[in-house]
Amino acid sequence: MKDQASLGAVTDRDARLRWGVIATGKIASVVTEDLHRVDEVEVLAVSSRSQARATEFAERHRIPRAYDDYRRLLADPDIDVVYIATPHSQHHEVAKAALIAGKHVLCEKPFTLTVAEAEDLAALARIHGRFLMEAMWTRFNPLIQQLRTLVADGVLGQVHTISADFGFAHRYDPTHRLWDPAQGGGALLDLGVYPISFAHMLLGEPIGLEAHGALAPSGVDADTGLLLRYPDGGHAVLRCSLRAALDARAGISGPLGRIDLPELFFRPTELIVRITGEEPVTHSIELDGAGYTYQLREVCRGIRAGEVESPQLTHAESIAVQRTLVAAMETVGARVG
The missing domain is CATH 3.40.50.720 (NAD(P)-binding Rossmann-like Domain)
Known part of the structure; x- marks a missing residue:
């Protein structure tokens, strides 16, 4: 090679x-x-x-x-x-x-x-x-970069719990890409990938998962709730839905406090650090454009450096997220392809 x-x-x-x-x-x-x-x-x-x-x-x-x-x-x-x-x-x-x-x-x-x-x-x-x-x-948003640094620096202690939701109500139409298994439809693939990738980013690949959801008449998942299990009792509670309006929020908790990402957690403009016994500290940004510019610049940087992958989102990480998505779909019996 x-x-x-x-x-x-x-x-x-x-x-x-x-x-x-x-x-x-x-x-x-x-x-x-x-x-x-x-x-x-x-x-x-x-x-x-x-x-x-x-x-x-x-x-x-x-x-x-x-x-x-x-x-x-x-x-x-x-x-x-x-x-x-x-x-x-x-x-x-x-x-x-x-x-x-x-x-x-x-x-x-x-x-x-x-x-x-x-x-x-x-x-x-x-x-x-x-x-x-x-x-x-999401991985390249400046506040997510700051979140990763805060967690790595141990401001929360060892992170034990993550929660993240993403969902909205979409009218059922078996021909629409969101509901059509032939087009890769379903809540997990379209929306669940966000909270799953978020959990992977902070806790890594889970050692197991539990999933419960409802299927649409077309066979894709209409909504799914996930519990990802990690060593030492760590866990992530995640939800995605195509039939219910969920708050697109996320929270990260440890023994020293928590960090909250208000809506929309996958393109945050605000991050709140709540350390036990201290006043909350809010960090905020104004997005550059719609918020995609950060990942676009990372692609350009990687190409100019002669890299085949980004160190901030490696191929191995994307493959691991795919394993979790597939395991969740298999657990709830969702159709794909």
């Missing part, structure tokens, strides 16, 4: 990285606007299954090239890196093709639908010497 430091490094520090956007849905639109906020980025192309949609998206977001097939975008020799915002079920197919085509990849969460698919992408990134990262933007 090649030395990681030599893989795909960008030698011209002044050259902009040229991005292609694959898919034209809501998330792609928001992230593309944040891409325009990153100085070292040029958004060069977009692809959709429809030329009309691709052209409309390109005109709306000031993108010079529009393709009616992601394969045509991947064949464009001027594209350095792609952002994949397709339905979950297409992540592996598109990311695999991008890596083989020599493109660096930022792929929306969840990384894939199966552990084997996630492992395959990680292996391909190393074989082809291309940067690959799951788009878990």
Whole structure:
């Protein structure tokens, strides 16, 4: 295997990285606007299954090239890196093709639908010497970075308990991507990945889990409650739902106090540290754009450094989160694919 430091490094520090956007849905639109906020980025192309949609998206977001097939975008020799915002079920197919085509990849969460698919992408990134990262933007938010430092510095003592919820009521429609197993639907894959990744970030991969949920008529999970178990009694209590409005809050507790992330915990603008016997201390920020710029800059940094993964969100971590997601879906009997 090649030395990681030599893989795909960008030698011209002044050259902009040229991005292609694959898919034209809501998330792609928001992230593309944040891409325009990153100085070292040029958004060069977009692809959709429809030329009309691709052209409309390109005109709306000031993108010079529009393709009616992601394969045509991947064949464009001027594209350095792609952002994949397709339905979950297409992540592996598109990311695999991008890596083989020599493109660096930022792929929306969840990384894939199966552990084997996630492992395959990680292996391909190393074989082809291309940067690959799951788009878990929460990890790169400045307050989440501060939270990780506070926990690592022991301000709470040993963390024993984490809680996190994310849910909203969405009308059932078996053809909608959220309810369709063929498109990777279900509360766990679309929403649960956030609290699960949050728990993994602070406590690591659990040694076991319990899950209870309700299935939609299509077979995907409509909502799921999770208890992740860790050594020494540590645990995470997590909830996700497509049929109930849940507070998107998170809390981290230890013997010395707790840290609260009010809504929305996955893109926080406020963090409250409550040490027992002391006055609460609130830290706040104003987000740069919609909040995706932080992860976009990390992708650019990693590419220029010649890395194949981010040290803040390694391939192994994304694969571990995938294992927990799959185990939870199997426990509640949810369909996927």
